[in-house]
Amino acid sequence: MEKRTRLILGFLALLLGLVGLVVWNVNAGSVHVSPGEIVSILLGRGGGNVVIVRSIRLPRIFAAALLGGALALSGFLLQTFFANPIAGPFILGISSGAKLILSLTLIGFLSRGVAVGSVALILASFVGAMLSMSFVLLISSKVKRMSLLIISGVMIGYICSAVTDFVITFADDANIVNLHHWSLGSFSGITWGNVGVMASVILPALVVAFLLSKPISAYQLGEVYAQNMGVNVRAFRAALILLSSVLSAAVTAFAGPISFVGVAVPHLIRSIFKTAKPLVMIPACFLGGAVFCLLCDLIARTAFAPTELSISSVTALFGAPVVILVMLRRQKENL
Amino acid sequence: MDTWYIRTEHMDVGYDGVPLIRDIEIGVRRGEILTLIGPNGSGKSTILKSMIRQLKLLAGVVVLDGEAMAAMKEGDIARKMAIVMTERLRAELMTGEDVVATGRYPYTGRLGILTKTDKEKVQEAIALVHGEDFADRPFSQISDGQRQRLLLARAVCQEPEVIVLDEPTSFLDVKHKLELLEILKKLVRERNVAVLMSLHELDLAQKISDRVVCVASNAVDRCGTPEEIFTNEYIEALYGMEAGSYNALFGSLEMGRVGGQPRAFVIGGAGRGIPVYRALQRRGVPFAAGILAENDVDYAVAKALAVETVAVPAFAPMDEGTLEKARALMAGCQSVICCLSDFGPLNEADRTLRDEAAAQGKLLPLDRLSDLWTGGEPR
Known part of the structure; x- marks a missing residue:
């Protein structure tokens, strides 16, 4: 069966890409770690670079993979929700909303000399995500044109970023530099503790999304048909909004706003697998997002080493052209 | 009554809390087709959308298979009702x-x-709508008609007991319109499904429906069998038709008649007159028609298009009085067109008229009909 072959080959390619990029990411950097050494470190036999690999590179790799997957999945869910192929957490301003509330929280706590835990970070960024999301929902109830929705989202994103910049500029704290760095998006400085927290948020969300495959497939046909097929549309819409917000909040909390992954990856996955079935799309988008972000992080770390690029610049470089491509293709279909 | 499969009780429908139609009471039994007809914007779709819960009811209830739909689970409704x-x-x-x-x-x-089993049911439904040839193609690349048939197949394999369709024939050509309605009939007969739909085509609504609901100016105006609903006067009033007319017997529409002093007298009968009447109407030539028996097909069209029609009752001979009337009318016309070549014992009067017109030099051969609107210049 041709369909099945495509499915198997697609997943095989994604897995190979994932493994390959993990190895490459461990290997590359200011200190080179040979594949032989990697194996011996992973097996616990130790080596000269145990600390670098165990406490810097591996958590960062896990984070990039998890957060990349979360972004792509969040993008797919939003695209389903808005029936709009270029919807995504960044482009709709949801990441920026999360960033704003997160910065306010951080500055608030830091100025009082209180350390902020991972869970509080996620909560703050979830509140911000929901705030932006409610604006987007409000606008989407008024405008039906897909391009207008996107423009509104981009504007919300700009407003949030501008306010964040003000806040950071006027905050008098030594952590400003870090904050500024984070607000551009980066996977650096992630600890195993962080990875644990993000995994415990993202992986359950992934499972829930996968279990929602069936109503998602119904919803893809349109709300009217979904309802007639037996989907409780109100509850389902709420679930989609919550899931996608949780996912993008988790990402923003740990890595700042990362652009275009949510739009580009689902689109690439759709063209590889030639299907929009959520049963395939959800795991494939997650894997694809992981691969995409590992690749981008590799480039961000190593392209101009020792200077590190912001991850968002790299994802935008690859992701934005994909968005343009999607829009052009849509235009052609509508003619 | 308990035999209704789906019915409404005191249902008010509308948008944004503003009622458009109040107190709707309609119902469909299994094995029956109920059709909503009425002018554009009268609220047919609003009623259907409210019944499938796409729109919130403003008052009243919809009862599906003995249960109030509002209290039913989505999944249970989905197994009983499909939509197109x-x-x-x-x-x-x-x-x-x-x-x-x-x-x-x-x-x-x-x-x-x-x-x-699911896959078999899918194939079965595709076969029912004769969709085997295009079912494996991308849905976005097939024609509207093919799409509509597959949407019906989709509804069929949902194994519903009632199918709700909103103007299902809109994008279809004549062949596929008939096919689609045939399939609906088959579903009703073989699977005892209830069908609730809205239709634009009055002729089809008249032929396929078991009962018809008329929606006009934001009210359910009438409900009854096609025989009760489809009368010339009622349909013309329902749609507020000012130009043209509706013929209930044929379920057909005619354009409005051209008024004024008749310029031509058309001798018709047995269907020969109709194309001439229509040609004259198109070119804006007022005409009179005669002598027709009231059971002649030409009579129905002449009544709608001619300024004046001379006719005799069905099965009656054309008597002297009728002939006189036709003569008088003919005298006022510049030309006479005779569509007939054969005459029989019942329409000897038509032969007389033709011969008299020929003697007066008024008889215009059929192939020179266009003289009536070009002014008769040499061709």
């Missing part, structure tokens, strides 16, 4: 077959994976 609406169904990267298969949704498991 005018809303575009988004089907990204889906083949026609994939779309049809979505009808099995209420029966599949947690992840929606199709079993062998």
Whole structure:
């Protein structure tokens, strides 16, 4: 069966890409770690670079993979929700909303000399995500044109970023530099503790999304048909909004706003697998997002080493052209 | 009555809390087709959308199979009611077959994976609408008519007991309109399904429906069998027809008559007159028609288009009085057109008229009909 072959080959390619990029990411950097050494470190036999690999590179790799997957999945869910192929957490301003509330929280706590835990970070960024999301929902109830929705989202994103910049500029704290760095998006400085927290948020969300495959497939046909097929549309819409917000909040909390992954990856996955079935799309988008972000992080770390690029610049470089491509293709279909 | 499969009780429908139609009481039994007709914007779709819960009811209840729908679970409703609406169904990267298969949704498991039985039902439904040739093509690339048939197949494989369709024939050509309605009839006969739909085509509504509901100016105006509803006067009033007329016997529409002093007298009968009447109407030539028996097909069209029609009652001979009337009318016309070449014992009077017109030099041969609007210049 041709369909099945495509499915198997697609997943095989994604897995190979994932493994390959993990190895490459461990290997590359200011200190080179040979594949032989990697194996011996992973097996616990130790080596000269145990600390670098165990406490810097591996958590960062896990984070990039998890957060990349979360972004792509969040993008797919939003695209389903808005029936709009270029919807995504960044482009709709949801990441920026999360960033704003997160910065306010951080500055608030830091100025009082209180350390902020991972869970509080996620909560703050979830509140911000929901705030932006409610604006987007409000606008989407008024405008039906897909391009207008996107423009509104981009504007919300700009407003949030501008306010964040003000806040950071006027905050008098030594952590400003870090904050500024984070607000551009980066996977650096992630600890195993962080990875644990993000995994415990993202992986359950992934499972829930996968279990929602069936109503998602119904919803893809349109709300009217979904309802007639037996989907409780109100509850389902709420679930989609919550899931996608949780996912993008988790990402923003740990890595700042990362652009275009949510739009580009689902689109690439759709063209590889030639299907929009959520049963395939959800795991494939997650894997694809992981691969995409590992690749981008590799480039961000190593392209101009020792200077590190912001991850968002790299994802935008690859992701934005994909968005343009999607829009052009849509235009052609509508003619 | 308990035999209604789906019925409304004191239902008010409308948008944004503003009632458009109040106190609607309609119902469909299994094995029956109920059709909503009425002018554009009268609220047919609003009624259907409210009954399938796409719109919130403003008052009243919809009862499906003895239960109030508002209290039913989505999944239970889905196994009883399928829809074919005018809303575009988004089907990204889906083949026609994939779309049809979505009808099995209420029966599949947690992840929606199709079993062998499901797949068989899908094929069966595709075969029912004769969609085998295009079911494997992308849904976005087939014609509107083919799409509509697959949407019906989708509804069929949902194994519903009632199907709600909103103007299902809108995008179809004549052949496919008939085919679609035939399939509905078959479903009603073989599976005892109830069908509730809105139709634009009065002729089809008249022929396929068991009962008809007329929606006009935001009210349910009348409800009854096609025989009760489809009368010339009622349909013309329902649609507020000012130009043209509706013929209930044929279920056909005629353009408005051209008024004024008749310029031509058309001798017709047995269907020969109709094309001439229509040609004259198109060119704006007022004419009179005669002598027709009231059971002649030409009579129905002449009544609608001619300024004046001379006729005799069905099965009656054309008597001297009728002939006199026709003569007088003919005298006022510049030309006479005779569509007949054969005459029989019942229409000897028509032969007389023709001969008199020929003697007066008024008889215009059929192939020179265009003289009446070009002014008769040499051709």
